[in-house]
Amino acid sequence: MLKKRYFSANSVISAITALIITMMALIACLMVYFLSVLDDNAMKDVHTRVSIALAIEKEHLHKLTIDYSYWDDAYTNVLAVPNPQWIEDNYQDYLLPTYNLTYIATITSDKQVQLHAQRECLELNPQNIYSSAILERLRGSEPASPAYQAKAFFSEADGQVFLVGVEPYRRENDGVVVDGAHLVLAQAIDDTYLAVLAERFRLPKLSLVAAGEYDDSMSLEGFLPASNIATIYWSSPHIMNRVAPYMIVILLAFLIITVVLARLLLNKDFRHRAQYQEELFEAATTDPLTNAANRRYFMTLGKKEFQLQLLQKHSLCLIVFDLDHFKLINDTHGHAVGDLALQHFAKICQDNIRATDLFARLGGEEFAAILPKVDQDKAIELANNIRLAISDAPLMVKEKSISLTVSIGLACLNQEKSLQALLDHADKALYLAKNSGRNVVKVYQ
Numbered sequence: 302m303l304k305k306r307y308f309s310a311n312s313v314i315s316a317i318t319a320l321i322i323t324m325m326a327l328i329a330c331l332m333v334y335f336l337s338v339l340d341d342n343a344m345k346d347v348h349t350r351v352s353i354a355l356a357i358e359k360e361h362l363h364k365l366t367i368d369y370s371y372w373d374d375a376y377t378n379v380l381a382v383p384n385p386q387w388i389e390d391n392y393q394d395y396l397l398p399t400y401n402l403t404y405i406a407t408i409t410s411d412k413q414v415q416l417h418a419q420r421e422c423l424e425l426n427p428q429n430i431y432s433s434a435i436l437e438r439l440r441g442s443e444p445a446s447p448a449y450q451a452k453a454f455f456s457e458a459d460g461q462v463f464l465v466g467v468e469p470y471r472r473e474n475d476g477v478v479v480d481g482a483h484l485v486l487a488q489a490i491d492d493t494y495l496a497v498l499a500e501r502f503r504l505p506k507l508s509l510v511a512a513g514e515y516d517d518s519m520s521l522e523g524f525l526p527a528s529n530i531a532t533i534y535w536s537s538p539h540i541m542n543r544v545a546p547y548m549i550v551i552l553l554a555f556l557i558i559t560v561v562l563a564r565l566l567l568n569k570d571f572r573h574r575a576q577y578q579e580e581l582f583e584a585a586t587t588d589p590l591t592n593a594a595n596r597r598y599f600m601t602l603g604k605k606e607f608q609l610q611l612l613q614k615h616s617l618c619l620i621v622f623d624l625d626h627f628k629l630i631n632d633t634h635g636h637a638v639g640d641l642a643l644q645h646f647a648k649i650c651q652d653n654i655r656a657t658d659l660f661a662r663l664g665g666e667e668f669a670a671i672l673p674k675v676d677q678d679k680a681i682e683l684a685n686n687i688r689l690a691i692s693d694a695p696l697m698v699k700e701k702s703i704s705l706t707v708s709i710g711l712a713c714l715n716q717e718k719s720l721q722a723l724l725d726h727a728d729k730a731l732y733l734a735k736n737s738g739r740n741v742v743k744v745y746q
């Protein structure tokens with residue numbers, strides 16, 4: 302009938318588990334955020350490097366075009382009296398391969414295109430070259446015009462994209478524009494060119510795609526602003542894509558290990574606490590010698606039981622036991638044997654009462670039992686059974702038989718208003734039992 306208070310750790314463990322999961326989710330969100338920032342920066346970085354690379358290429362071609370437009374020989378051998386051998390030697394065999402150009406042309410002052418040199422695999426014709434972009438460049442050939450200041454630009458010819466430099470022929474000594482004819486140097490933007498560009502500027506693999514909007518890309522604008530000719534596309538090294546699977550696996554593993562470890566440690570800790578608490582509870586409520594409830598616990602729990610049965614108008618009886626001439630046992634056989642006699646007596650009592658009864662040692666050789674829902678007749682029967690069981694089972698110590706008897710006082714709930722009152726009545730009955738020769742059961746009337 303001893304009631305134990307159970308210590309539940311489940312709610313604490315669940316709260317800690319939820320906390321760990323929340324922390325992990327927070328860490329995952331932060332990592333995703335930082336990786337996306339890194340990816341974003343990497344994308345911007347590649348974009349900047351591609352635009353710098355193209356700006357340098359434009360600058361370079363522009364300068365090259367200016368350098369060769371100052372060539373007086375060119376004016377003489379290209380415009381004044383075309384000299385095929387000079388053109389082949391200087392343009393086809395020297396300028397084109399040396400600067401890895403795709404074609405070299407002249408646009409005369411009357412807007413005629415003379416194609417001087419082109420890469421072997423190409424089959425451009427002059428009309429292809431005369432793109433609107435180049436025409437626009439020529440229109441802006443007034444030195445004051447902003448278009449005149451334009452560096453090399455992108456143009457399209459025969460379905461191909463070119464970076465072209467267009468500059469008027471000038472006299473070498475004073476830089477005066479001669480005749481209005483223009484030198485055109487062009488570089489095809491093809492896979493080979495893009496591979497060399499990527500290698501030189503340490504860029505990711507570049508490819509030319511139709512003009513459009515992509516994440517990792519840059520539009521190639523023609524001479525006219527807002528005229529997209531094509532788009533250079535690349536694939537940025539997305540750290541997130543590479544790291545995310547590992548990150549998920551590591552976080553999950555960490556989460557599982559942390560939760561399992563936390564649960565194990567907490568469970569162990571709570572088991573110890575519960576065990577300790579149980580030991581404390583046992584110590585506070587139990588008589589260590591006989592293992593019966595102690596007086597304090599008997600009174601605490603007994604009061605509740607008394608009130609409950611009183612409220613429900615159930616019967617309840619209280620028995621008080623007192624071993625007869627116990628002092629004599631101590632004096633004759635020693636205190637240790639007296640202890641054994643107390644244990645022996647408690648065991649017989651506990652074997653005879655129900656699990657729902659409350660049995661306790663009130664002190665010394667005095668014991669008591671509360672019997673809920675038991676009427677007087679049943680209680681007298683039980684008391685006599687115990688009395689007889691004691692007298693019939695002497696204590697055996699070292700083959701010596703020590704006879705024990707017990708006097709019993711009994712009181713059943715009648716007019717009593719408290720447990721103490723019922724206990725007092727049972728004590729009075731016990732007093733009667735002692736006075737009437739012991740080893741009897743007396744009932745308080």
Ligand SMILES: Nc1nc2c(ncn2[C@@H]2O[C@H](COP(=O)(O)OP(=O)(O)OP(=O)(O)O)[C@@H](O)[C@H]2O)c(=O)[nH]1
Nearest residue numbers: 623624625626627628629631636637639640665666
């Ligand atoms: N061995 C042992 N003796 C105890 C313990 N507690 C009390 N006693 C002894 O129990 C004896 C009780 O003696 P009394 O109160 O005179 O009662 P009695 O000798 O049983 O006499 P009646 O009750 O009148 O039959 C005392 O000698 C106490 O020292 C205990 O835990 N162990």
